Amino acid sequence: MTTHGKDTLEIRPLEPLAVEFTSSWHYEAGSLIDEVGTPHGLAHWVDAYRPRLGMDANTPVEMGAQDVTTALAVRQAVRDLLDALVDRGQPPAASLGLVTERARGVRHAAVTWPDTGPRLEWPDGVRVMDLVAAQVCASATRLLTSPRRELLRxxxxPSCVLFFSALRTGQQWCSPACGNRARVARHSARTR
Ligand SMILES: [Zn+2]
Structure with a gap:
């Protein structure tokens, strides 16, 4: 996800949730904007991603400083794994351990099937951020261990911190905006 200069979050429905969560920051006019770096920003992100998280429209989303700490730790750990995958290296053991442990949280969820269609039911008392962390980390473990990982880029x-899936043959950039910026940068490098 990226705002790319816009005020609203830009959800990429075809990206795995894990890739979207690692993309919850972006550069804007040279400074890094963290979309989940404050309780308010994190709550906004989670609210926008309710359908992807299996969250009910009625579940209240309130985030505190502790939730931001959790979110940033999860994002860093997932990024470490995606970096290792793209670079064909080994991730830090602590990051792999964190993602594995958090992914286990999905065992608390059950699929229920009311008239409105199937949905995920979480037991009362589960912190919303723990639910988000479980979903994001489960998404990461599925991505890392499936053929889909070959698409990850x-x-x-310049100044882009996002991962994306190359869903089109030869796709080089996360967005047309990034392709344009890269072309402009190449052009000005040539003419200097
Ligand atoms: Zn980009």
Missing amino acids: RCPA
Whole structure:
């Protein structure tokens, strides 16, 4: 996800949840904007991703400083794994351990089937951020261990920190905006 200069979050429905969560920050006019770096920003992100998280429209989303700490730790750990995958290296053991442990949280969820269609039911008392962390980390473990991982790319555009899936043959950038910026940067490098 990225705002790319816009005020609303830009949800990429075809990206795995884990890739979207690692993309919850972006550069804007040279400074890094963290979309989940404050309780308010994190709550906004989770609210926007309710359908992807299996969250009911009625579940209240209130986030505190502790939840932000959890979110940032999860994002860093998932990024470590995606970096290792793209770079064909080994991730830090602590990051792999965190993602594995958090992914186990999905065992608390059950699929229920009311008239409105199937949904995920979580037991009362589960912190919303724990639910988010479980879903994001379960998504990461599925991505890392499935053929889908071959599509994962780190966007090479200047000042872009996003991962994306190359869903089109030869896709090089996370977005057309990044492709344009990279072309402009190449052009000005040539003419200097
Ligand atoms: Zn990009």
